[in-house]
Amino acid sequence: MINEEAVYYSRILTETTLSFHIIYATLGVGVPLMIMIAHWVGIKKNDEHYILLARRWTRGFIITVAVGVVTGTAIGLQLSLLWPNFMELAGNVIALPLFMETFAFFFEAIFLGIYLYTWDRFENQRKHLLLLIPVAIGASFSAVFITIVNAFMNAPQGFELINGELANVNPIQAMFNPAMPTKVSHVVGTAYMTSAFVLASIAAFRLLRGSNHIYHKKALYLTMKVGLIFSLTSLIVGDLSGKYLAEYQPEKLAAAEWHFETSESAELILLGFMNEEEEIKYAIRIPYALSILAHGSPTAEVIGLDQFREEDRPPLYIHYLFNIMVAIGMLMIVVSFFYIVSKAKGWSIVESKPYRWLIVFGGPLSLIAIEAGWWLAEVGRQPWILRGIMRTAEGATTSNDVDLMLLLFCGLYLILGIGSVVVLTRMFRRNPVERELMERKGDVHR
Amino acid sequence: MNINLEIIGITVLWTFLFGYIIVASIDFGAGFFNAYGIFTKREHILTKIIQRYLSPVWEVTNVFLVFFFVGIVGFFPSTAFYYGTTLLVPVSIAIILLGIRGSYYAFETYGARSHKGYAFMYGLSGLLLPAALSIVLTISEGGFISMVDGHLILDYWLLFTSPLTWSIVVLSLSAVLYISAVFLTWYADQANDTPATELLRRYALIWALPTIITAGGIIYELRFHNKEHYEQILSFWWMFLISALLFIGTVWLLWKRKNYGVAFSLLIGQFAFAFYGYGMSHYPYLLYPHLTIYDSFTNEAMAISLIIAFIAGLALLIPSLYLLLRLFLFNKDYVSGKSEHEH
Numbered sequence: 001m002i003n004e005e006a007v008y009y010s011r012i013l014t015e016t017t018l019s020f021h022i023i024y025a026t027l028g029v030g031v032p033l034m035i036m037i038a039h040w041v042g043i044k045k046n047d048e049h050y051i052l053l054a055r056r057w058t059r060g061f062i063i064t065v066a067v068g069v070v071t072g073t074a075i076g077l078q079l080s081l082l083w084p085n086f087m088e089l090a091g092n093v094i095a096l097p098l099f100m101e102t103f104a105f106f107f108e109a110i111f112l113g114i115y116l117y118t119w120d121r122f123e124n125q126r127k128h129l130l131l132l133i134p135v136a137i138g139a140s141f142s143a144v145f146i147t148i149v150n151a152f153m154n155a156p157q158g159f160e161l162i163n164g165e166l167a168n169v170n171p172i173q174a175m176f177n178p179a180m181p182t183k184v185s186h187v188v189g190t191a192y193m194t195s196a197f198v199l200a201s202i203a204a205f206r207l208l209r210g211s212n213h214i215y216h217k218k219a220l221y222l223t224m225k226v227g228l229i230f231s232l233t234s235l236i237v238g239d240l241s242g243k244y245l246a247e248y249q250p251e252k253l254a255a256a257e258w259h260f261e262t263s264e265s266a267e268l269i270l271l272g273f274m275n276e277e278e279e280i281k282y283a284i285r286i287p288y289a290l291s292i293l294a295h296g297s298p299t300a301e302v303i304g305l306d307q308f309r310e311e312d313r314p315p316l317y318i319h320y321l322f323n324i325m326v327a328i329g330m331l332m333i334v335v336s337f338f339y340i341v342s343k344a345k346g347w348s349i350v351e352s353k354p355y356r357w358l359i360v361f362g363g364p365l366s367l368i369a370i371e372a373g374w375w376l377a378e379v380g381r382q383p384w385i386l387r388g389i390m391r392t393a394e395g396a397t398t399s400n401d402v403d404l405m406l407l408l409f410c411g412l413y414l415i416l417g418i419g420s421v422v423v424l425t426r427m428f429r430r431n432p433v434e435r436e437l438m439e440r441k442g443d444v445h446r
Numbered sequence: 447m448n449i450n451l452e453i454i455g456i457t458v459l460w461t462f463l464f465g466y467i468i469v470a471s472i473d474f475g476a477g478f479f480n481a482y483g484i485f486t487k488r489e490h491i492l493t494k495i496i497q498r499y500l501s502p503v504w505e506v507t508n509v510f511l512v513f514f515f516v517g518i519v520g521f522f523p524s525t526a527f528y529y530g531t532t533l534l535v536p537v538s539i540a541i542i543l544l545g546i547r548g549s550y551y552a553f554e555t556y557g558a559r560s561h562k563g564y565a566f567m568y569g570l571s572g573l574l575l576p577a578a579l580s581i582v583l584t585i586s587e588g589g590f591i592s593m594v595d596g597h598l599i600l601d602y603w604l605l606f607t608s609p610l611t612w613s614i615v616v617l618s619l620s621a622v623l624y625i626s627a628v629f630l631t632w633y634a635d636q637a638n639d640t641p642a643t644e645l646l647r648r649y650a651l652i653w654a655l656p657t658i659i660t661a662g663g664i665i666y667e668l669r670f671h672n673k674e675h676y677e678q679i680l681s682f683w684w685m686f687l688i689s690a691l692l693f694i695g696t697v698w699l700l701w702k703r704k705n706y707g708v709a710f711s712l713l714i715g716q717f718a719f720a721f722y723g724y725g726m727s728h729y730p731y732l733l734y735p736h737l738t739i740y741d742s743f744t745n746e747a748m749a750i751s752l753i754i755a756f757i758a759g760l761a762l763l764i765p766s767l768y769l770l771l772r773l774f775l776f777n778k779d780y781v782s783g784k785s786e787h788e789h
């Protein structure tokens with residue numbers, strides 16, 4: 001029944017689509033919140049700079065939304081095209097949040113259209129700001145519902161399998177599965193965090209490239225502040241995720257932490273490198289830390305990979321993904337925290353070139369952390385597509401044409417990736433802030 | 447047929463598909479007319495009116511499609527297995543076309559200035575997409591999919607040599623152009639743009655005939671391809687008769703240059719009667735002869751929660767859609783370009 005080649009290419013194609021989509025999806029969830037904050041601050045302080053910030057971010061946002069919509073449609077259909085057996089089973093239990101996601105997105109799309117085309121239609125700016133609330137809510141709830149589906153794949157519940165037949169399906173129980181609270185808050189929180197740091201990165205880059213306009217400084221301060229808040233919440237939720245994994249998916253935690261033997265007072269292995277004999281070299285070992293991460297107590301017992309059969313273990317390379325994600329998250333907390341403190345104390349080091357370059361790299365780094373996090377989540381669930389119920393290979397299509405489709409989709413993503421970057425740079429380069437501010441000065445309230 | 451959850455589910459989905467067919471047809475056709483206008487140096491007549499309509503609604507069009515395929519896997523999970531396995535190639539091609547279309551639309555409108563090559567690609571994709579998507583309807587008639595050792599196989603040779611396939615492709619193309627031209631005639635008339643109205647009216651009249659001829663031809667061909675379905679269609683003859691009368695009404699109004707708004711609503715009626723008539727005659731099959739709405743249906747708990755979610759969602763969406771339409775479609779100042787908006 002299983003077509004090994006189809007399974008292999010289906011995995012690669014899904015991975016490619018998700019890796020590409022997640023960049024635009026993350027910005028799609030986070031940027032509306034940033035626009036809303038900027039617009040709100042602008043109205044409250046009666047500061048034209050923040051209003052313009054909201055306007056310019058919105059223009060860029062349209063482009064990322066367009067690519068997000070298109071690739072989202074692709075992944076939505078690919079679920080059925082590449083994983084028909086999985087979707088037949090999952091459709092019976094977890095179709096509800098998928099369906100609700102469509103509504104959330106529809107809601108967002110309608111109001112985004114209205115917001116975009118009504119910048120100067122309202123006498124009262126507050127009314128225009130109100131239009132943004134459904135956009136931000138729709139965007140965030142899209143992420144919530146989709147992440148619920150992913151949480152279900154990690155911790156399926158809300159049904160019974162009696163002789164291979166589904167019975168007693170409870171869609172609500174399936175939605176509120178144990179993986180859901182940590183996963184949803186982590187995904188939404190890191191989307192806000194990443195969007196803030198990406199926008200901060202742009203502001204810092206403008207400041208480095210000649211412009212010394214107060215507009216960019218305001219943008220930088222605002223985004224760093226929001227970025228700090230959400231990187232701290234991501235840290236807290238990350239810790240809770242560890243506790244969730246220890247309880248419900250111990251094999252994922254054990255593989256990510258290279259924890260082989262079940263033991264009490266477990267040490268945490270940071271960084272390091274594994275050679276072919278599965279020996280760990282150059283790692284930092286922190287005593288008791290894994291027990292604390294897993295159960296909040298230094299002496300607690302942490303289940304190791306020895307409790308799982310060879311064929312039920314996730315690949316060990318997820319340790320590297322885990323480290324990349326955590327390291328970037330920590331770095332961003334430090335960078336943004338130090339920036340905010342320095343601003344308050346009047347230290348000028350954060351105005352220096354090297355520090356601004358650090359902030360510039362923070363944007364792409366945050367996106368890398370998002371990628372690493374999703375690879376960790378997906379590869380760490382292997383060999384299961386529905387943990388404990390269905391193996392990935394059993395869920396895949398049997399079609400022989402997946403390799404060709406992979407090529408076609410790679411072409412599409414290449415075009416979309418290049419296209420969006422070119423359009424975005426051209427859009428802002430041709431219409432620099434200074435010029436737009438000048439134009440608006442004489443024509444502020446059209 | 448009794449009203450049960452299965453019927454409610456498929457009716458909801460069929461309605462979304464109908465909505466998609468109408469809004470997407472307008473969109474696809476507009477892209478084609480736009481490209482054709484540039485090609486024949488008539489862009490000054492058409493481009494403005496077309497872009498004014500398309501700008502705020504392009505995303506909404508896509509959502510109708512997403513609703514349909516997410517909904518069908520929700521209500522009828524077995525379709526994921528049957529259609530998912532066999533449609534990999536045609537649907538992937540459709541996604542790629544939609545991808546290029548949707549994103550480049552945004553790139554073009556909000557980003558760079560017009561590029562001719564792009565306008566042609568956009569117009570061309572508007573013709574290829576209905577062709578690729580309509581293949582699904584052809585396959586649902588059965589005879590192209592077989593089960594070999596537990597694997598589902600789609601016979602491409604049989605599919606692409608069948609006259610039914612090509613008739614459905616031609617119908618989808620002419621219907622797209624016809625629906626789009628009738629709508630845009632009305633839209634241009636609302637904007638008091640006489641040259642555009644006249645040109646679009648001519649396109650509408652040109653595409654009316656091929657639409658009705660192929661539609662009739664397909665019913666005739668089904669007699670040989672799927673006798674059971676053909677006989678069921680005949681039992682719904684009155685729906686197709688009403689559809690044909692509404693068609694005559696639209697053409698007559700266009701011919702007499704009267705009431706373009708009424709003409710467009712008659713057209714909606716025409717397609718609704720034909721589309722639902724076709725759908726009802728297809729009952730109970732989702733895929734002849736493998737899959738019916740009964741053996742593919744989800745469990746009761748999921749069906750009920752989907753219907754509740756659907757009603758709650760509609761309560762949220764209908765007022766929002768109304769607002770969108772009022773601001774852009776039915777706002778005279780906006781339609782005629784009197785109020786300028788930045789984007």
